[in-house]
Amino acid sequence: MKKAFFAAAVLALALTGTATAAQTVRLGLVGGIYEDFWAPAKEELAKEGIDLEFVPFTDYVTPNRALSDGDIELNAFQHDIYLQNEIKEYGYKLTNIGGTFIEAMNIFSRKVKSVSEIKDGDTVAIPNDVTNGGRALKVLAASGLITLKESAGFSPTVADVEKYNVKVEIKEMAANIIPAALPDVTAAVINGNYAMDFGFKLEDAIFRDTSLNEKPYWNLVAARTADLEDPAKVELYGKVMKAFRSEATKAVLDKMFGGYVVCAGWDEDFLAPFRK
Numbered sequence: 001m002k003k004a005f006f007a008a009a010v011l012a013l014a015l016t017g018t019a020t021a022a023q024t025v026r027l028g029l030v031g032g033i034y035e036d037f038w039a040p041a042k043e044e045l046a047k048e049g050i051d052l053e054f055v056p057f058t059d060y061v062t063p064n065r066a067l068s069d070g071d072i073e074l075n076a077f078q079h080d081i082y083l084q085n086e087i088k089e090y091g092y093k094l095t096n097i098g099g100t101f102i103e104a105m106n107i108f109s110r111k112v113k114s115v116s117e118i119k120d121g122d123t124v125a126i127p128n129d130v131t132n133g134g135r136a137l138k139v140l141a142a143s144g145l146i147t148l149k150e151s152a153g154f155s156p157t158v159a160d161v162e163k164y165n166v167k168v169e170i171k172e173m174a175a176n177i178i179p180a181a182l183p184d185v186t187a188a189v190i191n192g193n194y195a196m197d198f199g200f201k202l203e204d205a206i207f208r209d210t211s212l213n214e215k216p217y218w219n220l221v222a223a224r225t226a227d228l229e230d231p232a233k234v235e236l237y238g239k240v241m242k243a244f245r246s247e248a249t250k251a252v253l254d255k256m257f258g259g260y261v262v263c264a265g266w267d268e269d270f271l272a273p274f275r276k
Contacts, residue, residue, distance in 0.1 A: 024051040025240055028063040028075035032056070033193075036256065037101075038076070040248035041240065050239060067222060068092045074237065076100060076221045081131050081154055083222055093225040098241045099218035099265020101253060103192035105132070105139050106205035110183050115143045115207050120167040122186035127175035130155055135217060136189035137161070140170075143207040154216045192260035202259045218264040228274040238271050 025045075029035060035054050042052040055072050057063045063075040064086045078086075080096055087094060112118055124145065126136035134155035141148045145166050152160035158170055171185060178188050179198035187206065190198075202208075211217055221241065227233045245266040253261045 023049055023236070024053055025074060025236065026053045026055050026072040027240075028055045028057055028066055028072040028077065030057045030060060030063060030077040033256070034077065036252060037249065038244065040246055040252060041243035044243040044246065044248070045239065048239065050236070052240065052243075064090070064092055064094060064222070067094060067224060070224070073227070073233075074221055074223050074240065076219070078222070079131070079219050080216045081134070083220065085131070085155075094222045095225045095228060096220045096270060097223045097228070097237055098221050098270040099215070099268065100220060100244060100263075101261050102212050102218050102264040104202075104209040104212065104260050104262065105135055105189055105191055106195065106202070106209050107139060107143060107187050107207035108179075108182060108190050108195065108200055108204060109187040109206050111186050112206065115145065115187075118145065118166055118168060118186055121169070122166070123169045123171050125171045125173055125178050125181060125185045125188035127178065127189070127191065128172035129175065130157075132175050132191060133157070133172060135211065137170075138211060139189050139207070139209055142210045146170075154214070192257070196257060196260050212262055212264070215265065220265075228271075231276050234271055234274045234276075238275075241271070 027038065029038065038052065038054065042054070045052045055066070057066070057077070060077065060082070063072070063077055064083070066072050067075050083094065083096060086092055107115065118124070124140065126140070127133045134157065137146070137148060137156045137158070137160070140146050145168060146161050147163040147165060148156050149160050149162045158172070168186070173181060175191050176194055178190050179194050179200065182188050190200065223237055250263055253263065
């Protein structure tokens, strides 16, 4: 009798441990600042018995591999253009389950007060990576400096410039060094995080990003596609998205970035097609 009771107790404990583990969601993040973004959601989910565990990464390659391999349940560090490029290159079976925010890319200058002052022969710097560089070219097109081919899509290259409305020289360089190089060029398209790191105020931009409503540039949360066949996981991940999309999160974004980071996609339910 005692042995039977002991066995039942052990089984109950094991089942309890399994249930608890099932409510742990490992979220891959790149950079400690993302943990600040997600802190309000972590606190809110804890009230529901869900442990949102932050798993830090130091590069942009490993998080999708870790997600694909099952080392984490979700990641939140990329926009959809980057995700689709990774899927194409590595064959990952990953799905965008919701937008989080978008970082503005604006044009700054130490030499001119407006885009209209930029003249033929001036140099404009943009990031040299495919995704940020492509978006920067779209910002230049929106400003009127260049015209892109209709076929350019969301990741244009310099080769996709159909016309230089102002005959500027586009100089490609690493995104993180562009702010320091600003005195050496006429103007530059600078990522929001780097602009803020170097103390550039949003109102100092000579042209403001107009792509904030374009979905491919929204940062997102990604999950394994296979997991979305499990109704329990769809429900769990839905709770994670709901917890992130809160006034508390918005307050953190506003306080830390003052307009450089804007909430994006919060009114869209990307998980709806997977609910059964």
